[in-house]
Amino acid sequence: MKKFAHCLLGFMGSLSVAVAHAELSSIDDGDLSAISGQGGVYLSGEITINEQGGPIQNAYFGSCSDPAKRCGARIAYQTRQDGGWYVLDDIRGSFSFQGLTLRVRNIDSGFGGDGALFNREVLEIGLPDTIKVDNLQYTYATSSTARPTDAGYKQTDIYTVNIDGDVTMKGNLLVFPTGTP
């Protein structure tokens, strides 16, 4: 029975290919040059970072229900060889957006007269109007070592930022190469 189904599908597949092929016609260079990539991409997404706590459990990191421990992610970066570290610590929470768009757009008008001068294509990232932020937080700190478990660890927490609720972010980000093309 299964074999039969495969056979049937295969047959229908080849039939549709044949039909489709009959509808195609060749495009000459002149017609081809008038076609540009239209359309675009519409993106929605949700990014969550250590909402419940990360995978590492030790003297420093643990579950978010344990107030004595930190449960967020940690990013440490160094600006001098053998120097101390800048740290974004205890990063957690989530943010989501709906309707981030991505397309290529030709600009030849508008922008107070700049559009006509510019007359080129740009990559347009349409911002999603609202970004829903759910208890996003991070601590900015400076530390003597990259990891809190390293020997000689000392850290100064400078401030903690908490963001929750809807952030308004409207508009389009236009990205294009500069310099002389």
Place this chain on the structure above:
Amino acid sequence: MRVKNKKLLLFVPVLAFSSLASAELATLSDDEMSTVDGAGIGLVLEDFVFDHGDDQANGQVFKITGIKSTAASPEDVEITVSQLYIARADSNYGENLNPVNLGRLVNPFQIDVIDGATLGIGNKAVLEMAAPTKVPFAEGYDCLSSSATAGSGTCSSRPMDLGAGFNGERPDLGLKLGVAVGSKTPHNVNINAKSAVFDGSYLRLWGDDDRHQLVAEYKLNFYTPELSINSCDPSGQNCGSTIYMKNFELELALGNRFQPMYMDVNGDGNFVFEVKAIAHQYMNQLPSSGKCDAGNPCSANAQAAYDFFKSYYENDEFRSNLRIGNMTIGDINASGKDFGSARIEGMLIQYLKVTSHDLAAP
């Protein structure tokens, strides 16, 4: 067998397309090639509005914590960001948020990697993040005036022109903070800038081989026809006197090609911010008079040092300026007290080092 067939099928169309594509390509001549340079990325924000604030009744939270007061028994300081906005220049202190453009298509915000030799930074690749550049006076707009026309100044960003249906590239910016120390009643601090311009600002980053460190050069230009600061009760309705700074111009230069700015963290986990001392390899050979001219001939080395310092001290690019056209405290339209204008010009940093200390540490 099936898989092999698929590959073959894919291969044929690719071949067909590649032959078509090559028919569309044309060779570039040497002359054409010479006009191509390493391009950076231009960024323009079109019809942009940003707004977020703390309104806990409506589930909006935006706060900064972790700071302690310096009293005998330190208390937690909680800073609530009541509003942070970027919008068109007629926002009425953040009340009406309309879209604005940031950067111009013909002079955008840019991220670029530049040959350091063109900036006087040796044989280095320099990462530059820059706001729109300043332009010649004939093409530019006055940096302060909200009704500036072409040919009135050196700023590239244009003011809004609602008559022509144009939002402009000069945003209103505002930050409203609630500062609460422990359980005391919080105070509101509001900072608003109208029609702000950042043209000519940049951050350049490169590596220092001797110190094995990331170093930077930072220039911040900030122009606004009105910068206002006031303090209100928690409701934001009853406010004290407002400090109005009309025609506010800040041109801050931190670090330059001879004195880069270093940012580092020391072994105790405190940050260190440093601007290198100005020095020249032959500065010890300068005569005690400090002069090298016709009446005071110097050795070649001393002359080189003299010329270096002369050009360093005469270069306005390395100096910081702050100009306030008029400062008024109170109600600007009624009985405000007029403190006149204030200027700090030609500030030069010869050496600067700032280290943080953790007051909470034993």
